[in-house]
Amino acid sequence: AQSVTQPDIHITVSEGASLELRCNYSYGATPYLFWYVQSPGQGLQLLLKYFSGDTLVQGIKGFEAEFKRSQSSFNLRKPSVHWSDAAEYFCAVSYNNNDMRFGAGTRLTVKP
Amino acid sequence: DTAVSQTPKYLVTQMGNDKSIKCEQNLGHDTMYWYKQDSKKFLKIMFSYNNKELIINETVPNRFSPKSPDKAHLNLHINSLELGDSAVYFCASSQGTGGNIQYFGAGTRLSVL
Numbered sequence: 284a285q286s287v288t289q290p291d292i293h294i295t296v297s298e299g300a301s302l303e304l305r306c307n308y309s310y311g312a313t314p315y316l317f318w319y320v321q322s323p324g325q326g327l328q329l330l331l332k333y334f335s336g337d338t339l340v341q342g343i344k345g346f347e348a349e350f351k352r353s354q355s356s357f358n359l360r361k362p363s364v365h366w367s368d369a370a371e372y373f374c375a376v377s378y379n380n381n382d383m384r385f386g387a388g389t390r391l392t393v394k395p
Numbered sequence: 396d397t398a399v400s401q402t403p404k405y406l407v408t409q410m411g412n413d414k415s416i417k418c419e420q421n422l423g424h425d426t427m428y429w430y431k432q433d434s435k436k437f438l439k440i441m442f443s444y445n446n447k448e449l450i451i452n453e454t455v456p457n458r459f460s461p462k463s464p465d466k467a468h469l470n471l472h473i474n475s476l477e478l479g480d481s482a483v484y485f486c487a488s489s490q491g492t493g494g495n496i497q498y499f500g501a502g503t504r505l506s507v508l
Binding site: 317319321324325326327328329332371373382383384385387388390 | 399428435436437438439440443451485487496497498499500501502
């Protein structure tokens with residue numbers, strides 16, 4: 284079955300520290316890959332996406348993600364976290380249809 | 396201008412009632428979706444409409460009935476509400492099929508008492 288795994292339910296980092304959120308997918312072929320962020324009480328906002336080409340993609344708010352086919356991973360990174368980055372982060376995959384599957388989400392807490 | 400707007404933002408109702416959530420997008424997209432986010436933040440697709448035609452209908456009780464009067468609107472009607480229906484419901488839209496970016500509304504928090 285197609286699935287998206289975010290192994291970390293909750294991550295806490297200090298402000299200014301680097302961040303990496305993990306995402307693994309289990310599809311037969313390379314899907315379309317996305318990272319969304321959900322601030323408390325808000326809808327989902329797209330951070331970045333990977334369709335093809337360069338495996339390192341840049342997104343908004345200083346985020347980037349790297350697609351690694353050999354590991355079926357699409358991890359999200361940020362070199363220096365800001366307090367405003369505290370939110371829920373969702374990895375999502377989509378194949379050749381409109382069906383987008385989301386991971387369970389990773390809640391990011393930022394310590395002062 | 397809000398791209399994908401949902402109303403109401405909050406909905407509190409009693410078990411057994413019938414309620415509707417409205418969604419409108421002004422992005423000119425041809426595909427719209429409804430998602431349910433449970434208390435553990437897990438997001439699951441419920442329905443997808445492309446050009447007013449139903450194309451995804453996950454395993455959802457038939458008490459849930461989407462209605463798409465035109466490409467810009469996808470409303471969700473729920474009959475005989477149950478406690479387990481309490482969740483946040485998100486509407487989204489995209490242009491075309493495949494891996495196109497979906498734009499989300501702010502969500503409707505439904506509480507069934």
